Every structure is written in C-alpha cells, then in structure tokens.
Amino acid sequence: MTSVNKKYKSQQKTTNPIHPKSLIFLITLITLISLFPVTNLHSQTTSPCPEIKNERADKVYDKAIRAFRQRNYSETIRQLNDVIYIEPDYADAYFVLGLIYIKERRMNLKAAKENFINVIKLCPDYDIYAYYHLARITYGAQEYDKAYDYISIFLEDIDKIRTDEDYDEAVRIQDFAKFYEKMLKNPVPFNPKPVPGISTEYDEYLPIISPDNEMALFTRKIKIPPRKDDITPRMSFKERFMYSYRQDDEFNRGQIMPFPFNRHDNEGGATLTIDNRLLFYTLCKYTKDMRYYNCDICYSEFKNGVWTEIQSVGNNVNLSNAWDSQPSITSDGKTLYFVSDREGGYGGYDIYRTHKDNKDEWSIPVNLGTVINTRGNEKSPFIHTDSQTLYFSSDGLMGLGGYDIFYSKFKENGSWSEPENIGYPINSYDDDVGFFVSTDGHYGYFASNKFAGFGGWDLYSFDLYEEARPEKVLFVKGKINDENNTGYKNTHVELKNIESKGITKIPVDSVTGKYVAAVLFRNDYIMTVKRKGYVQESKYISRIDPRFTTPENLFVELKPIKVGKSYRLNDVYFDFNSYELKPESKILVEEFFLFLNENPTLKVSIQGHTDNIGNDNDNLVLSENRAKAVYEYLVSLGVDIKRVDYKGFGESKPIDTNTTKAGRALNRRTEFVIVKK
Incomplete structure (x- = not known):
C-alpha cells in the first residue's frame, strides 16, 4: 500500500473533471481482494467498535468469505445477510456487502449506500473507506452536500488512505461537490427563447449576429430532394452557410450565402467586423493524404455589393498539421482570436490570438496562456465588441458538464482575469459551446436541441444577468449626407472622450459616406464630423442616454460654409x-x-x-x-x-x-x- 503524506490542495483546474451524470466512475478503482483482505475484517480496525462474541455469526461470516474468494457473489450476499440476521451489529458484514453491491454485475448503489451507512452508525471509526464509498455514491446521485461531508471525513486521516489515486479522486470529489452545491443552490436567471425567423423546422447552429444587430450568419441543415436517376430515392440533408437580415425587429427566414460560399461541405462558424464588410469563418477540406478534414480560417470582403473570393488568413495562422478554426474578431478588426491544436499548447485545443500589422498581414499567433488555457480543451472563443470580454468553453476548468461556458476580462496590465463560470442553468451537464453576447450586453445567444423550439437545433436568446455582461459599448453607425454631393474623400469623424480628451478617429467610406465605430462607453463623448469648407457637426453623447444603450444610427447632414x-x-x-x-x-x-x-x-x-x-x-x-x-x-x-x-x-x-x-x-x-x- 502506498502511504499518502501530501497535503490537500484545492485545484481549480483539472484534466479529469468528474461528471455526476455518469456513475461509471463508481466501479473503476475497487479491487476488493487486493485492497481488503477478507478475513475477519473487524479484527483489522484499531478503532473502538462493538465487540462481537457470537461464534455462530463468525462461522457464517467465514463461509461468506470463502464464497467471495470463489467469486460466488450471490452466495456471499446470502451468507452475509444470514450473519446480519444472527448478529445485527456485525459491521464487517455490512462493509463487505457494500463493497459487493458496488462491484457486482448488477450494481445496486442504493443497497451499497444503506450498508455503508449501517457501518458508520455501528462504528464511525470502523474504516475511512466507508466514507469514501458513501461520498462517491452520493456524488453520483447529485447529493453534493452529503458527498462533501463524507469525503471531508475521509480526507481528515490522510495516513489511512491506501493509494495516491484514492487521494487524488477524493480531492476532486471534494472540490467538485463543493462547486456543484454552490452552483445548484445559486442558479442564475435563464429564460431561453427561440429566435423567430432564423429558427425553423430544420437544424440551425453555429450562429453569430453582427455587432450592429442587423445581420445573422448561421449554418442550416436543409433537405436535398433525391435525384430522378437514384435507384433507391431517399431524402438527404446538406449543410448550408446562411444569412438573414432583421426586418421589423425580427430576422427573416434567411437565404443561402451566395458565391463564393457553400462550395464545400464543411464551412461556417463566422465572425464579422463592426461594419459587416469583412467576414472570417472556418473552412474544412478533406485531405486525401492525411485522411481527415483539415480546418483553416479564411476571409472574404464585401465590395461593390458582392463578396470577394475566399482567401486564407495566411500561413502564420493556418498550419498544415494543425486544426485552426472558430475565429472571433475584435471591434477594430485588428485582433483575431481562434482555436488550434497546434504543438506548443497547454492542452488539446487552446485559444490563440493574432494581430494584423500595417501591411495587413497576420502575426504569428500567441497562446492566451494558462489563465485561459488548461491541460484540457478550450473552444468557441467569442471576443465581445468591447474587445475586452472573452467568452469561451472549456472542459479543463471546473464545470458542470463536459464543456462549460466561462468569461474573462482583459486587464489594463495585459493579463486576463481568472475565468468565471457563467453559472447554472446556463451551463448544464451536457456540452455547452458556441455562446455569444449582443453588443449591448443584454442578451446571450446559443444554439441547442435541448429545448422545445421549432425543431431540432435552434438559435436561442435570453436575458444575460448583470454580472456576466461585458463592458458597456458605445456603438454608432450612420451615413453622412453632403449637400453638394461631392463625395466624402476628406471627411473625418471623431469621438472625443469627455474625461480623458482622447480622440478616436472613425473611418468614413469615401464613396458612400458611411461610418461605424465601437468604443468603451465609460464616459460621455462628443462626436464631431469635419470637412474643410463645411460647417462641422458636433453631437453630445451621454452615457445615460437610453438611445445609446443599443447600436444607434446617427445620420449627419454636412453643409458648406x-x-x-x-x-x-x-x-x-x-x-x-x-x-x-x-x-x-x-x-x-x-x-x-x-x-x-x-x-x-x-x-x-x-x-x-x-x-x-x-x-x-x-x-x-x-x-x-x-x-x-x-x-x-x-x-x-x-x-x-x-x-x-x-x-x-x-x-x-x-x-x-x-x-x-x-x-x-x-x-x-x-x-x-x-x-x-
């Protein structure tokens, strides 16, 4: 037996979270013969227990142990029940019964629990493993308060823990039981409703809504009718990358993204710049040499009313021997977050970011580090329009299911805050991925097939509670009208922070006069439109003005002097x-x-x-x-x-x-x- 002499340390990150929905873990570590020599077990304990002086009970118990050694568990159970009938205070019999009910082919956890409880009632100090097994059983039954109490007693006497594996699992149970109990007793508000228009009788998933809240991109699995020459005609389904526009406060049903999109079977998971002109998304192609889908990040630009040919973001980001996907772009369009399983990471899939330089080339990606990335997997990054709040999914941080949703904020010193679990029931015992938040921070969005929507996978929205919201963002867009209609080549738009006096210069389309900007809304701003030979237009934008809680359209009329x-x-x-x-x-x-x-x-x-x-x-x-x-x-x-x-x-x-x-x-x-x- 291995002596465990290390001190208990609560660890936030673990590569093997215990999922209470599954009870498989209850039967994996027990080897009854090696761990518990089956003689008169009550003679092994050094703790005071009721003294048994019943020769008849001892003889029947010995028969039970012989049957046990022959793996005749049915006979063992029968004999042990006889022992208890003869001597109701026979703790050894209850203990071995508990072990068998964990081990036997038809597991009976209820019976195992009852027997271990009888052990500690008769003799609280009989064997600390009675508490260990009770902790595992109650944990699997989602009785987290009881599991925490039982495992805490087990961990009080480290010298009696037989293996390092038992100690490690006990620490995990204690951590997770405490975490689950806190989560389930403190649920966060959650009222998911399907998004009309986009959500249909078909499957819709991998959604994103543009920062201005006017456009949605998503994948829909649509019916493909059989060909006339098919020998056995049958309906099939095919993924299509879709778009939808908001009309009268509701998205329309959507249309298939035009050429150059939808030329491959596996494309989607898009992200848009704040002007809706630059689209990044994942494109996966089957590689015959490697016999798998290789995923890369590509982009297309909306010019003159059409999308340009799809291009790779470059070899710095897309590696031939790595899975690179799930992009998310910052509001200024200069930093791209994505997921990769490239070498040099901390786990399976990690989140990286890359910056665009003055030559419009993407830099060598940088791993976000161990605050965000774990020895497990991180997926579905979404950098909010505030460019500071990152939402992502992880199976390596303490969570309820396989993947839980977390959020972290980028601090002024260049580091990330400790990730916060977004809470139950937003997070469930299943995988929760693909989450994003509206620009105003009031709504969370995700795709799911767990609710009664319109059919299969649908897009859902819900009111996001205050603590999980991003920083407040001032999002303004609009069009400048020139009274002389001479174009907008030398037109400038500026946002001046009232407190810091810092100025954000906003690009103006030289042909259309359109502009868009998103800045942190911590102070009031003055927006000024300037052009030589014209009267400048200035507008005061107050942080408490309700018009600016959501993306606001500001149209400006430029008038010559x-x-x-x-x-x-x-x-x-x-x-x-x-x-x-x-x-x-x-x-x-x-x-x-x-x-x-x-x-x-x-x-x-x-x-x-x-x-x-x-x-x-x-x-x-x-x-x-x-x-x-x-x-x-x-x-x-x-x-x-x-x-x-x-x-x-x-x-x-x-x-x-x-x-x-x-x-x-x-x-x-x-x-x-x-x-x-």
Whole structure:
C-alpha cells in the first residue's frame, strides 16, 4: 500500500473533471481482494467498535468469505445477510456487502449506500473507506452536500488512505461537490427563447449576429430532394452557410450565402467586423493524404455589393498539421482570436490570438496562456465588441458538464482575469459551446436541441444577468449626407472622450459616406464630423442616454460654409427659464470654439430662439440672454470680440410647429449665422 503524506490542495483546474451524470466512475478503482483482505475484517480496525462474541455469526461470516474468494457473489450476499440476521451489529458484514453491491454485475448503489451507512452508525471509526464509498455514491446521485461531508471525513486521516489515486479522486470529489452545491443552490436567471425567423423546422447552429444587430450568419441543415436517376430515392440533408437580415425587429427566414460560399461541405462558424464588410469563418477540406478534414480560417470582403473570393488568413495562422478554426474578431478588426491544436499548447485545443500589422498581414499567433488555457480543451472563443470580454468553453476548468461556458476580462496590465463560470442553468451537464453576447450586453445567444423550439437545433436568446455582461459599448453607425454631393474623400469623424480628451478617429467610406465605430462607453463623448469648407457637426453623447444603450444610427447632414446662412449649435441646452450654460452645453461651445480657430477668417453671429410658451417679451429677453451666454463663453475661451456678436429673436422665427412637444423642442435652439467668410 502506498502511504499518502501530501497535503490537500484545492485545484481549480483539472484534466479529469468528474461528471455526476455518469456513475461509471463508481466501479473503476475497487479491487476488493487486493485492497481488503477478507478475513475477519473487524479484527483489522484499531478503532473502538462493538465487540462481537457470537461464534455462530463468525462461522457464517467465514463461509461468506470463502464464497467471495470463489467469486460466488450471490452466495456471499446470502451468507452475509444470514450473519446480519444472527448478529445485527456485525459491521464487517455490512462493509463487505457494500463493497459487493458496488462491484457486482448488477450494481445496486442504493443497497451499497444503506450498508455503508449501517457501518458508520455501528462504528464511525470502523474504516475511512466507508466514507469514501458513501461520498462517491452520493456524488453520483447529485447529493453534493452529503458527498462533501463524507469525503471531508475521509480526507481528515490522510495516513489511512491506501493509494495516491484514492487521494487524488477524493480531492476532486471534494472540490467538485463543493462547486456543484454552490452552483445548484445559486442558479442564475435563464429564460431561453427561440429566435423567430432564423429558427425553423430544420437544424440551425453555429450562429453569430453582427455587432450592429442587423445581420445573422448561421449554418442550416436543409433537405436535398433525391435525384430522378437514384435507384433507391431517399431524402438527404446538406449543410448550408446562411444569412438573414432583421426586418421589423425580427430576422427573416434567411437565404443561402451566395458565391463564393457553400462550395464545400464543411464551412461556417463566422465572425464579422463592426461594419459587416469583412467576414472570417472556418473552412474544412478533406485531405486525401492525411485522411481527415483539415480546418483553416479564411476571409472574404464585401465590395461593390458582392463578396470577394475566399482567401486564407495566411500561413502564420493556418498550419498544415494543425486544426485552426472558430475565429472571433475584435471591434477594430485588428485582433483575431481562434482555436488550434497546434504543438506548443497547454492542452488539446487552446485559444490563440493574432494581430494584423500595417501591411495587413497576420502575426504569428500567441497562446492566451494558462489563465485561459488548461491541460484540457478550450473552444468557441467569442471576443465581445468591447474587445475586452472573452467568452469561451472549456472542459479543463471546473464545470458542470463536459464543456462549460466561462468569461474573462482583459486587464489594463495585459493579463486576463481568472475565468468565471457563467453559472447554472446556463451551463448544464451536457456540452455547452458556441455562446455569444449582443453588443449591448443584454442578451446571450446559443444554439441547442435541448429545448422545445421549432425543431431540432435552434438559435436561442435570453436575458444575460448583470454580472456576466461585458463592458458597456458605445456603438454608432450612420451615413453622412453632403449637400453638394461631392463625395466624402476628406471627411473625418471623431469621438472625443469627455474625461480623458482622447480622440478616436472613425473611418468614413469615401464613396458612400458611411461610418461605424465601437468604443468603451465609460464616459460621455462628443462626436464631431469635419470637412474643410463645411460647417462641422458636433453631437453630445451621454452615457445615460437610453438611445445609446443599443447600436444607434446617427445620420449627419454636412453643409458648406455660406455667408448669410444659419446653422444650429447642436445640443446647447438650458434649464427651464434659465440662461446659464449647462456643463455639457459648455463642452459643445468649446467644440465650436475649435471650429472657429480652424477657420480664422470667419465672423459669426450667435442667435437665440424660443418656443411660444410664455410672454412674448419675456421670451425675447430670455433668447437674448441665452445667445449672450454662448457669446461670453466663446470670448472667455479666446475668440476675438470682433469675430462674434449675438442677438435674441424670442419666438419670432420658428422652424417647426409650436402645437407639438417635438416641434417646440426644435424651436428652442441656439444658432449661428456666417457674417463673413
């Protein structure tokens, strides 16, 4: 026997999680004859037990042991039951019965449990293996609190543990029993519902929804009718890579992705950049030489209304002797996460990331390290639009099933936070993979065949609880309209962080004028659209504005600078009946100040307007004072008083009706007029 003298250490990571759904582990480590010499077992214990002085019971017990040595378990059970009938306090008989009921062909765990319980009732210190077997039985029955208590007693006396294997398994049982008990007693909210439109009577899986929430990509297994010349016609099914667009707040049924997609049997599992123009996905081809499907990561770009020819992301990422797949792209399109079983990893499948350089080439991938990757397998990485929160599946971290879903956040020091299990019942006793989260962080998505959906595998969504959500993201997209329709080659869009003053420059399509951006939404922002010879447009974006909790479309009208024309100072607001500039209004006036600095020859007049609520004269005075407040703040910032003046017009120049709330809001405005160019 091996003496176990090591101290117990709780380990978060293990290569062999014990799955309580299976009871196979209960019969794997017991070799009764070698572990338990079958003489009068009660004579071996050094602990005080009821003293047995019943010769008749001892004789029957000896017969039982002889039958046991001959592997005649039925006779052994009969004789041991006779022993107990003669002497109900015969602990040895209960113990051996418990062992047989674990070992026998028709396993009877209920009977085994009853016998081991009788042992510890008669003699709590009889043999620590009574607690060991009770722990394994109750663990398999998902009675985790009892399993934890039993195995903890077993581990209290390490010197009596017979093998290192028994010790290691006991530690795992203790860890997992404690974990399962905590998980099951603290379920997280989970209300999965099938996503209409995409989910049909066919199987749909490997889904992703675009960051702007407008497009879905997924795989559908569709019916292929038999050919007329088939000798035995029968319906078959084929995988098809699909897309679907949102219409009236619901996705349509979807269409097959056009050429160059769907030329192979095994392609899908896509990821999209935030502008929906660059698509990465997995393409698997059968390799005759190696006789298996070799998977690589490929991409296609949406140009001029069509998808370009599919290309490999390069030999740095795709290795000929490795399985490389399941890509996920960051919001800036410069970092790609994926799964590979290449050499040099920590387990079977690991998560890697690669960066795009200035030449649009992908770097040699870097393993995410031991915080994320284990000696087991990690799959299905999803990097959220915040580019900081990584969701993935692992069978090497402590979980409920084979693969559980975890999340980790990238920290400012360049490391990953310890992965958090997303919780029960989101995670189940089965494999849970292919999880992703909406850009607003409010919804989790996954494909499953475990629920009553529309048929087979369907796409499901649910409200993701607060603690598992990613960082808040400001996602803005839109189109710039040029009044002169001269294109957008020199048009610039900037997002300025109010706190840090950091500026994010947003690319603008030089032909369409479309733009899109996603940034961490920890502070308020100013979005400014600039173009030489045009009046800049600025908008204040508040973190608490409900319009920006989901991807928001912002359309901007660019207007050329013209003498005598008036332009609105957006989002310059005042409290009711007040002419004191609000803090956010001051920030927008500061942006206007920068515009005047960039156009030093301009002279402007600040003009104030009100709606028709209240006295005419009071409105005139109020509008004058509000225009003056803007004027004085510009002068305090450094604008020459020769370049700016002000005037109030009260309610005399409405631009919309005063009969509606929305119309009156438009009429309450601050404008500027170009006096000199």
